[in-house]
Amino acid sequence: MENSKLIKEIKNLSNEVKPRADWVSLNRDLLLHQISPAAKPEPIGVGVAGYFGLFFQIFKSRMLEPAVVMFLVFGVFLGSSLTINAAFYSLPGNPLYRVKLALEKTHAAMITDDQDSVELKIEFAQKRVTEMDKVATSESSTADQKKAQIETIVKEFKNNVTALNQHLTKISTQTEKADKEKTIKMAISFNAKIQDLAQSLDKSPTGSSQTEVAEMVKEVAQNVALLAEDTAQTIEDGKVEGAAVDFTAEVIGENETTTPKIIE
């Protein structure tokens, strides 16, 4: 047999060998059913790992949704704001009081300007006095509780005033001559605030009884006065235009403080 004839016969086989038409149709339907996503899956037993995997998958997909991310960011922001707000009004004995003190320290650490820093420390001391008032007037606490709370506040107050004194000493020793005018103005500003502090302490129902506290305030006031006096002495006449400093002793409550005043 020649090759051409053999090839022709082989080609003829393609007409003879064919799949059954009914099988082709049936198999087509069967395959389409198998690959169709709409095909109902047979129930499969799901173990703990399966449920865990499903939960993880849902959590992952949900976490990636922008709306959920925004909601979480908003939730964290709101939660933080509420916590800080609640901490702001907290008193000793409340767990948030520690948060409040920590926030104050953080705030103080972030301030670089000497004047702002000293003013902030005075403000903190003022807050302690306010806290003392609140504790003293509180009706929900027993006498022992009040005593413990006030002890805590006094301790913090001492810390505030000590830090304040140290800062004032630092300013008076490190200030350059060129900054003396600025220091004078700072001292006047500090003095006004210290006066406020001393007055609020005097008005406080607990303040007058806390002799130690009053003494500390007095010490701060003296430091401020010394700072101003020391600075003023180094300024020659005419270098600070139209400004001279007069120190007048004023009595604040039971304590004496020296108050520098600018005389025009």
Added chain:
Amino acid sequence: MIRLKKKDPEAFAKLYDLYVTPIYRFIYFKVPGQQDAEDLTSEVFLKVWTYVTETEDQIENFRALVYKIARNAVVDFYRSKSRCEFAQDEEIMVMIPDDRQQSFLKEVEVKLEINNLEAVLKKIKDEYRDVIVLKYIDGLSTKEIARIMDKSNGSVRILLHRALNVIRELVNQNGKQ
């Protein structure tokens, strides 16, 4: 192809209609019976669907891919199926060199009852049958056959030449009886 990759059942149905007959025929000459050919053909299309929808590789020649999957399916079929007499015969034939295979076929042709071309095709060496079916029955180019069989174009031409010689010899011998 793009629709198939996106798991479109309609695209799959069209490809099935296009390839079911040639793939069935390709398998039919390699397996013992019609039932095996039908089962394997169905399996091939499922494997094609799985591969195309899951792979990230670029498919250069879809037809070559389908035939290659069909070829591998037949290999798996013989690996997994308990060895039947037919497979044993074929394995022995694959191991025997061509010149000796022809004489061996002379000895066994009476037992195998080779009385037509279809039977001859079923009994010859796998590679010979593949090139003959792909070239003359399914009408593939030498290049496509080379791709399916992982061979060079030259090797495919040589295989075709040898396969035709073996078939002619067997048919002639069968005709003489």
